[in-house]
Amino acid sequence: MLVQMTKIQIVGTLGELDKAVRSLHRAGVVQLEEKVEAVDPLVLDPGAAKQRDELALIIARLDALLTLMAKPSSPRGLAAEYDAQTLRPTADVIADVKSAMTQLDAPVQNLARRREELESDRVTLPRYAKTMRQLMPLAADMAPLRNYETVALLVERKSAGIIELIRQQLPSITQDQFELVSQDIDKDTTAALLVFPREYSSAIQTLLGREAITQVRLPEELANVPFNEALGKIEARLAAILRELENVNRELSALSTEWRVRLAVWSAVLQDRLQEVEVRSRFGATRYTFVIVGWMPSRGVAALRRTLEREVGDRILLEELPVTEHDREHAPVVLSNPGPAKPFEFLVKLMALPRYGTIDPTPIMAIFLPIFFGMILGDVGYAIVVLLGAIYLYRRAKPGGMRSLTLVIIYCSLWSIVFGFWYGEFFGELGEKWFGMHAYFPRGQMVQPLFAFSIALGIVQIGLGFGLGIYQALKLRQRHELLDRVAKVIALIGIFAMLASMTNFLPQEMFTPGFAITMVGTALLMYTLGWIGLLLAPIEILGTLGNILSYLRLAAIGLSSVYLAMVANELAGLFGNIIIGIIVGGLFHALNIALGILSPTIQSLRLHYVEFFQKFYEGGGEGFVPFKREGIL
Amino acid sequence: MDTAGLLAIGAGLAVGLAAIGTGMAQSRIGAAGAGAIAEKPELVGTMIVLLAIPETMVILGFAVAAIILFVK
Incomplete structure (x- = not known):
């Protein structure tokens, strides 16, 4: 509603x-x-x-x-x-907030900034340490020298030739006062250590810059520490960082x-x-x-x-x-439906919110959708599995779309159990074999009545849809929609009268009146649609007939699931080995259950959205957004 | 020629050809739908409807096949 x-x-x-x-x-x-x-x-x-x-x-x-x-x-x-x-x-609250902020702003921001610095060091320092550790074997060969600078270089191994290039240029820059050692440290990298007097620093930097070689840069506080001491310092620093970080976090969480x-x-x-x-x-x-x-x-x-x-x-x-x-x-627009129909509002909104003043299809959907689903799945065994799964998900889902959906599936599986007893199906024909379940309506062998039953459901729902559509058009004074729907109903009645007389449900003489009624409906529809109606009216009426035939899917999809269950059991029986049989049968049934949730849901939804809604539903409603407090949480 | 065999072939064609048609239509609709939903997630409901429309063909194909095989 x-x-x-x-x-x-x-x-x-x-x-x-x-x-x-x-x-x-x-x-x-x-x-x-x-x-x-x-x-x-x-x-x-x-x-x-x-x-x-x-x-x-x-x-x-x-x-x-x-x-x-x-x-x-x-x-x-x-x-x-x-x-x-x-x-x-308001003024009191603002005053409180301001005094709190003068008290809090500085300490919190300082702590947060400190935490950020520490975190960044904590990530970068181990990287230095790793490189340093790789360079250590090289450094061990060099005596630490005062007034000398050490530069560590890392070069990709495939371009290691560049180190030789540098070695050729170094004598002229440093007057032969240098040492350069290099070594492959892993499968991609060659490392080199270069030692030279401090006075040539800028010339060397220029050279390295020109050749675009990556130097291992140390954090500022370590830049002037001799190379082989730096590693120890980094490790000490890391430990200190962890301690300090803990302190900062403790202070922040206390605040x-x-x-x-x-x-x-x-x-x-x-x-x-x-x-x-x-x-x-x-x-x-x-x-x-x-x-x-x-x-x-x-x-x-x-x-x-x-x-x-x-x-x-x-x-x-x-x-x-x-x-x-x-x-x-x-x-x-606000939808308001009694408790059991409530979850179906989610499905209606999935399509669109109905326009204000039109009919809310939720209650009707709440009645038909589970029946359709049950009719398609119609297997006690599968339904129990689906029911248990849905109950499990319902308990875990937060209120909202997911929870509504699980509730819908629960209703659907209950109807599937009802239809399952009627069809006498429990994991296919196992119920009959094992527990002697009696099939009141074995659908696998009663294809024709099953088709007739689906078409009958189609006629009921489409008829209901047209009824609602006509009522709504009268209420909203929509002349065009009213004529359109009335014309289609008349034409359908005529067509069914003709079909009935052809299949001897009605006396043969009813064919001519049926034909006449169909023509009246078609003519009315042509009149409603205008000139284009001459072409469109017959197509529209055939389309409406197609809508009803579309309910055949209730029978067809169900039958395909019956046959799949039959295949599962037959195939499992073929192996002649109980364990393999159970595994193969189980796999097939699992597939069938997965299909058994998905396709009945989508098919019955589709019958509502496409065939049923079209007859009366007007979307495009705008949700109700009241001016209210957001509250907290 | 054996009529039962011809009937079976006819039933197979009824389902098979209808399924190919449905598949071709759904592949296009599905691709367009995935794109549309990526831009506007609220279109999910409409897309399910559009995607389900061609299914009528294969359902009717199945119905025809069933009538060929079972209705004597």
Whole structure:
């Protein structure tokens, strides 16, 4: 069912604006129109505009602070704290936040920055250490020399020739005062150590830069340490970093436990206040009054009126506005269905939200979809497996789409059990073989009646769809849709009369009247569609007939699953070895169950979306987004 | 010639050719649908519908095959 909505207008004196907005925000039942057409827009007074900017800034800073802090282990008391804080005046909350921030900003930011530096060192230092360790065998050959500089080079092995190139140029640069040793350190890399007097440093750097050779650069504090001491220092530093990191984290989490809940609550409360200021741009105003226009569920109007009287006083007036045709097009949509049908709302929304004023197909879908699914799967054994799986998933799923879907599957599998008993199927024909299950309707051998039954279901549902479509067209005064649907129904009745007389369900004489009725329907449809109808009407009517034939899939897909189960059992029996037989049979049945969830779901969904919905459904509804508090969590 | 054999061939053609047709249509729709859903995930419902439309062909093919084989 679509909830009936009322367009309301709230008028009050400007002095009551703050209280009114607060009250509406707390009630959270009204979706506000973007702007009020009849009067000028409300202009924010400078104080309010300033408050808006201040709030936005403070919230941004609060949130920045919150992201730096560690998550509290348990956010207990969050809701209670929110309820307490939300009653306080904005100015008091802002004052508290400001004093907290002067206290917190510097220490938290320093700690966070320190943590970042330490983390980055913790990642990079081991890399240096690794390279150093690779270079150690080379360094061992060199005596540490004062006033000499050591440069470590790493070159890809395939371009190791460059080291020889450098060796040729070095004598002229350093007047022969240098040492260069090189060695392959792993399968891709050649390392080299170059020692030279400090005075030639810049010339050497230029040379290395020109040849584009990567030097192993050490962190600044190690740059002037002799090469072979650096490794020890790096290791000591790493240990120190880990200790310091632990301290920093401990301090941060201490601050977090102390402050985080309060900060999060303040952020949420101020967010509410900011919304209360920002929303005013949607209001209208006269010289002394403000005007708010919005939509709300009709059943809540009286309650809201009482709330406003109690919280704001008698200088505010809530009235119901007349709804024009244009308004109705844009009224927000709320689906409201009784508990068992509720999960099917998800499937309807998957298609689109129905337009306001049209029929919500959810309850009908809740009845037909599980029956269709059950009719296709129709196997007690498979259904029990699917049921257990769905129950398991239902318990693990969070409320939302996934949970709705598992509930739908649970209903579906219950119907599958019912049909399974009717068909006498338990993992195919095993039920009959093992427990002597009696098949009341063995569908594998009763193809014709099964087809007839599916077509009959099709006629019922398509007929229902047309019925709803005609009712809706009458209600919404849609002349074109009304004629279109009536014409198709007439033509279908005629076609079925002809078919019935041809197959001797009706006397032979009924053929001519049937033909006449079909022609009347076709002519009416041609008239409705205009000139193009001369061509389209017969195609449309054949299409509608095709819609009904499409319900054959209820029989066909089910039969294919029966045959697959039969193959599984036959094949398992062929091996003559119990264990291999069980494995092969089990695999086939598993495949069949997987197909048995997927294809009945999609096929029955499709029958609803394509064949059934087309007859009446109008999508394009806009969801209901009330002006309400976000709350916390 | 043996009519049972001809009937079986006819039934096979009815399902097989219809399945090829459905497959060709679904491959195109599926590819376009995957692209569309990547851009607008809210189109999932519509895409399921579009993807399922050509299936009617193979279902009807199956129905015809079943009628050929079982309805005497």
